Amino acid sequence: MPVFRKKRLFIILCGIIILVAMIGYSLRDRDSLTMPEKFINDTVGWVQSVIHTPVSYVASIFSNIDDIKNTYNENQLLKEKLAEYKSLIYEVQEIKEENEELRNTLDKSDSLRDFNPIHATVTSRSPERWVEQITINKGEQDGVETNMAVITAEGMIGKVQATSEFSSHVQLLSGFDQFNRISATISREEGNDDIFGLIEEYDKETDSLLFKIIDESDTEIEEGELVVSSGMGGVFPAGLMIGTVTDVIPDQYGLTNTALVEPAANMYEINNVIVVDRLLNGQEDVTAEEEDAE
């Protein structure tokens, strides 16, 4: 019997050693997943997309019933808004054309705003809630790469964390830590300076992103101002909606301000997303230029 006990202890110790080794390996900064991981992700991802279709169908029936209840009121409101939008659309078109003309005269066709959208469907969400991660059904074969921004119609929801051939993992904004920074800006009307800063991490207590302001402006930040990505980080394009300011707090020395930003997109009801492939690729251009110089 003592021999058996020793064997059991030995196995548990081995297990702990393997556990520590594996955690250490997976928490290391790695660029891409290993082959077996990609294979598992693709296999599971394929079955997930098969299962997801009937499940989302059933789920949509229930939400449809909910929607029908307040259709009338919504309709009334939307009709009013639609009238407003019509004039807005006209205005936007004019401005777009003008912008293009001006760009053409300047010979500057690339913009930080341009991106190539890759449409994807969310197939699953991690049941482990410490890890805010969803799986989408597009992978390397469709041009998805690590660190690309992921948006919905409402705004940014996260970035691509890891890619496999036919599926990818997306880290949601609500899972961002201080290692995932977004260069962001608050855009102002003419005459006032824009505010620049970095979105540093997600604060779970207030359910908002911490927007650390680097470039202070004379005018104070107000509640409800829009925060968009600035495109200066080199990966995300400019002009992606991130959220609205809910509060501004000074840091402990009173030198800089931090704005609490409520994400514009709903992190819980995500079905269709767009992976943003920035056309103007900052980092690659730099390396290409360096190579040319050599």
Next chain:
Amino acid sequence: MKRLIIPAILFLLLILEGVAFELLPANLVTGNSVIIPHWVLIFLVFVAIFYDRANTYFCVLYGLIFGLLIDVVYTSVLGVYMFTYSITIYMTHGLKKIFHANFYVTILLGTLSIAVAEGIINIIFFVVGISDIPIKEYTIYRLLPTLLANFIFMVILYPIFAKRLLAWQRELLHMGESV
């Protein structure tokens, strides 16, 4: 072929865990309390109690394999679920010798395993630095809702699988004494 039924069910549960979020009512999901489906673990407990004999360890093997799958697919931190599920199931396998396998014992052992597994997972995540909430809030907002939700799932699953797993045991393991 019949040997593949249990892994197939476990695989299906693993995938359903990923879409569980959509099936649950929205106010449960967006509220303060956090529910984590541990359906794979629940089925593993059933396998440990009804399918495995005292000298076979299929449940621990499945725990290792499907724990690793959960790690790869859902958390991208390898090893956590693999270690937790296999240790917890090994413990359950040892405990079942003391009790008779009836409804109450199954539910009790299942709830106990989920509590233990949740505990180990959170200790590991705490040490690694992924989670950082105090133990009191953790118990109220995460552990209790999770236990309750999984308890309901267990009660639903019991009548479907208890008899079947026993039948599969008689069919598949009577000659496999060497396993």
